[in-house]
Amino acid sequence: MLKIHNASKSFGSTRVLDDVNINVAKSEILGLAGPSGSGKSTLLRCIQKLEHLDSGSVECNEKTGFMFQDFQLFPHMTVLANLLYAPNLGKKNTNCCKNNEKRAKAMLKNLGIASKIHEYPGSLSGGQKQRVALARSLMMNPGVLLCDEPTSGLDVATTMDVVSLLKSIGETGVTMVIASHDLDFLTKISDRIILLREGKIVADMKAKNHKNPVDYLKKYYA
Ligand SMILES: Nc1ncnc2c1ncn2[C@@H]1O[C@H](COP(=O)(O)OP(=O)(O)OP(=O)(O)O)[C@@H](O)[C@H]1O
Ligand SMILES: [Mg+2]
Incomplete structure (x- = not known):
């Protein structure tokens, strides 16, 4: 493998x-x-x-997906936008983007941070940032x-x-x-x-x- x-x-x-x-x-x-x-x-x-x-x-x-030591979340993007950035890159198909949004929301729910979806990384704790970083890596399957x-x-x-x-x-x-x-x-x-x-x-x-x-x-x- x-x-x-x-x-x-x-x-x-x-x-x-x-x-x-x-x-x-x-x-x-x-x-x-x-x-x-x-x-x-x-x-x-x-x-x-x-x-x-x-x-x-x-x-x-x-x-492969990579989760960085210092998270490397995009500070100017909300949690949801952080998750959608890579999978939506270059995608013009709105159905595909809608589906990615659904997956992102489900992923955040699974990781227990659904309530932070519209927050910016700066307002999250270390553990919450860690979960967002994990969710973002997993978005690429x-x-x-x-x-x-x-x-x-x-x-x-x-x-x-x-x-x-x-x-x-x-x-x-x-x-x-x-x-x-x-x-x-x-x-x-x-x-x-x-x-x-x-x-x-x-x-x-x-x-x-x-x-x-x-x-x-x-x-x-x-
Ligand atoms: N881009 C780079 N340019 C020059 N030296 C580098 C670079 N990246 C890593 N090194 C050097 O390579 C060695 C290994 O670094 P690496 O970051 O892989 O170690 P590590 O085991 O992850 O350490 P830590 O546990 O501190 O994270 C170190 O001596 C480091 O200074
Ligand atoms: Mg290291």
């Missing part, structure tokens, strides 16, 4: 991805862990083709959802909400790759966790096979 083959990438003289090989199965939720600067965001950006690899390849036979730090800046309760939201999206068959510093969150959400260090894979594990997966992963941060 998603194959990353011998992926390497440098910025100047720094090798940020160093011969990374990963196969992600359909519907798998893959967590990406690793210290700051280890290459997690760069790997996600290369999968989404926001950056280009120096060598190696990324093959994906499904549409991605087969693979790439999430960069989906819980950064969120409190414990909101993080738990994001866990259940992402789990319910996972249950619909969407494959996910999620980069996060929060090992507790990653072990809760992921089927499998890959840990990067200086652009190399140093661990590839299943949380359920470890008695204390967080402690196991923490060893690699030392």
Whole structure:
């Protein structure tokens, strides 16, 4: 479904991805862990083709969606307009636009933020922005959802909400790759966790096979 083959990438003289090989199965939720600067965001950006690899390849036979670390919502657009911007781009067919609006409203309702539909991002809390960003990525019906730090800046309760939201999206068959510093969150959400260090894979594990997966992963941060 998603194959990353011998992926390497440098910025100047720094090798940020160093011969990374990963196969992600359909519907798998893959967590990406690793210290700051280890290459997690760069790997996600290369999968989404926001950056280009120096060598190696990324093959994906499904549409990918990207949820950014800092949400990157359009501040001058309402929540609804944020959701409709990409799917309506270049569409002259009003039926199609009407259908997108219906889907956007249903999506916001599902995510518990229907009441914010006509608000601007500036008036939303971090958790609400996170939900809008998630809804906006899902509007493109991605087969693979790439999430960069989906819980950064969120409190414990909101993080738990994001866990259940992402789990319910996972249950619909969407494959996910999620980069996060929060090992507790990653072990809760992921089927499998890959840990990067200086652009190399140093661990590839299943949380359920470890008695204390967080402690196991923490060893690699030392
Ligand atoms: N556009 C860029 N130009 C130059 N260097 C970059 C660029 N993007 C990333 N880097 C460098 O690449 C390395 C990996 O960055 P990356 O953002 O992928 O790390 P990360 O694992 O996501 O870190 P964090 O956990 O802090 O988000 C860092 O040393 C960073 O400074
Ligand atoms: Mg990052």
